[in-house]
Amino acid sequence: MSATEYRKLVVIVWLTVIASMAAIWGPRAWQGASWDTDDFMRLVQVRDWLAGQGWSDLTQYRLDPPAGTAMHWTRLPDIPLAAVTLAVSLFVPMNDALTVAGMILPPLYFLIFLIIYAVPVRLMLGAARSPVGLLVAIAGSAMVTQFAPGRVDHHGLQLVMVMASVALLLIGLARERWRRAIALAGIPIGLSAWIGMEMLPLIAAWFAALGLVWCRSGGTFAKQGAAAAGIAALIGILLLLTSVAPAYRWGAACDSISIVPVGLMTLVACGFGLMHLAQRWAQRPAARLGVAALCGGAAAAVFAFSFPQCLAGPYANLDPFIARWWLANVPEALSLGVQMRMQPFSAIDKLWVPALGLGYCLWRCARTRGRGRNLWGALAVMLAASSLLIFWQIRATYGVHVIALVPLAGLIAEVWQRVAGSGPRWRRLLILLPIIFIGSAVFWPALESGYKIAATAIPGAPKGPVMLLHECTTRDALPAVADLPPTNVLAYIDVGPILLFSTPHAILGGPYHRDQPGLKATIELFRATDDAWIRDQLRTRQIGLIATCPGPENRVVYPTESGNGLAERLAAGRVPDYLQPIPDPAHPGLRFYRVVAQ
Numbered sequence: 217m218s219a220t221e222y223r224k225l226v227v228i229v230w231l232t233v234i235a236s237m238a239a240i241w242g243p244r245a246w247q248g249a250s251w252d253t254d255d256f257m258r259l260v261q262v263r264d265w266l267a268g269q270g271w272s273d274l275t276q277y278r279l280d281p282p283a284g285t286a287m288h289w290t291r292l293p294d295i296p297l298a299a300v301t302l303a304v305s306l307f308v309p310m311n312d313a314l315t316v317a318g319m320i321l322p323p324l325y326f327l328i329f330l331i332i333y334a335v336p337v338r339l340m341l342g343a344a345r346s347p348v349g350l351l352v353a354i355a356g357s358a359m360v361t362q363f364a365p366g367r368v369d370h371h372g373l374q375l376v377m378v379m380a381s382v383a384l385l386l387i388g389l390a391r392e393r394w395r396r397a398i399a400l401a402g403i404p405i406g407l408s409a410w411i412g413m414e415m416l417p418l419i420a421a422w423f424a425a426l427g428l429v430w431c432r433s434g435g436t437f438a439k440q441g442a443a444a445a446g447i448a449a450l451i452g453i454l455l456l457l458t459s460v461a462p463a464y465r466w467g468a469a470c471d472s473i474s475i476v477p478v479g480l481m482t483l484v485a486c487g488f489g490l491m492h493l494a495q496r497w498a499q500r501p502a503a504r505l506g507v508a509a510l511c512g513g514a515a516a517a518v519f520a521f522s523f524p525q526c527l528a529g530p531y532a533n534l535d536p537f538i539a540r541w542w543l544a545n546v547p548e549a550l551s552l553g554v555q556m557r558m559q560p561f562s563a564i565d566k567l568w569v570p571a572l573g574l575g576y577c578l579w580r581c582a583r584t585r586g587r588g589r590n591l592w593g594a595l596a597v598m599l600a601a602s603s604l605l606i607f608w609q610i611r612a613t614y615g616v617h618v619i620a621l622v623p624l625a626g627l628i629a630e631v632w633q634r635v636a637g638s639g640p641r642w643r644r645l646l647i648l649l650p651i652i653f654i655g656s657a658v659f660w661p662a663l664e665s666g667y668k669i670a671a672t673a674i675p676g677a678p679k680g681p682v683m684l685l686h687e688c689t690t691r692d693a694l695p696a697v698a699d700l701p702p703t704n705v706l707a708y709i710d711v712g713p714i715l716l717f718s719t720p721h722a723i724l725g726g727p728y729h730r731d732q733p734g735l736k737a738t739i740e741l742f743r744a745t746d747d748a749w750i751r752d753q754l755r756t757r758q759i760g761l762i763a764t765c766p767g768p769e770n771r772v773v774y775p776t777e778s779g780n781g782l783a784e785r786l787a788a789g790r791v792p793d794y795l796q797p798i799p800d801p802a803h804p805g806l807r808f809y810r811v812v813a814q
Contacts, residue, residue, distance in 0.1 A: 280734030349625030402447025561664030573620030703760030
């Protein structure tokens, strides 16, 4: 396939994905069917910024008022959203303009992702197999869902940065004249740290892969690694000076842009710089491996000494009460072991794509020499190291699947060519489809669906465990409460962000770990059985409304031994005398109650 035809195929694949998304979600995407709580909160943050909130002020003042909650998010995802919103708001109301921006941008991010991804696919698989790689991008990974209309939080942009850093590394490893591409990877690495800290372990895997390539081959790889880390550190310093409020500028935050990622990148740059200088004495791979181990160990020790609070992750200081009743029920925060007990098919699916990709990388490493071994070996190291993160928290799945896409495409193309052989094109394409299906991220969910259908047909079959789901989170206007004077709302945790988006009210607690006081108070109030204490807390916190959504949240977050907690009573229709129901026929899932003054 020529380069021109290949570029056309990229666009065709993108349009196919967009059409599929339109068929799956259709008009419901406009109402929020493909959105989650973070997407609504992102739009709230953009709206507040456009209304005059400072560039470096990321406090959500309507989350646990009056002080509000200093969010751990950053402005990079806000910039394109704000630009599109400003243009569209000339013709439609602000909330609709925000929604238009949320519908347009994620698919555009996916186009950028495909354009970047297409380069290493053609490089690693060759011109003949590269079209298979583009087809694998449609169903080969769970990350495609992060580009659905409305998924405007930061995940789509973050995956673009991961793919860019992987692509630049592979390009730099492929040809000596392209070596400087490795240093340029410092740009997406630095921007990735600005978007969110959850990709730092993947960045560490990236540098580990580059370091091992240097150990094997020497050359200027260490120099390029030092340059990449240095560029990322400089970007971090610039962001600290321009995008972080002075009160937080030099603090060690483990969940947002701060001196922590800047310090880490500086240490990595120094380590790779020392490796480059030591190369004149370390002529053999074993000697270089010793130097790399020494430099890496020293950098890790300095980081651990400087930022010990960050070694246990961003949730280390979370109140155990909140961890028990909230975090333990958030699907993406579960460990793989916990999900394996609750949803084994979904758990296996998390590792299916990286396991296939890693296996193919190791197979290619055994069959190639020279630069080919460096390329496939680097991918193998990144996949092996990053896949371990899924055992800690399954939220790492999307980034790991991005790294696995290229070797997965190589595996599918290899199997296809061996199985299909020669023959009519239509027959070879028919053979390709089931191979892609088996090697994709939809294979195990399909098995799970079949298992559930079979299980429900068995009389008396036990029901599966309940996990926290997002309900009552559509972007519809809420006239039942939107027109009331602004007040504080005690709402179910997952209902809070949509209330912030659709109404002028403030909420006590939302699904964000920095809002510990509001989260704890919300859980305690909904689990409380003492009406006198509840009335006192509602009065003290100036709560004027209560919003609930009977369903999974009240079954896993608010259950009590007595079955008489506030959430349980409201779900059963037993409304205390200090609450007055506010009917909303248009939204029967949501239930509103006015707090009656007593």
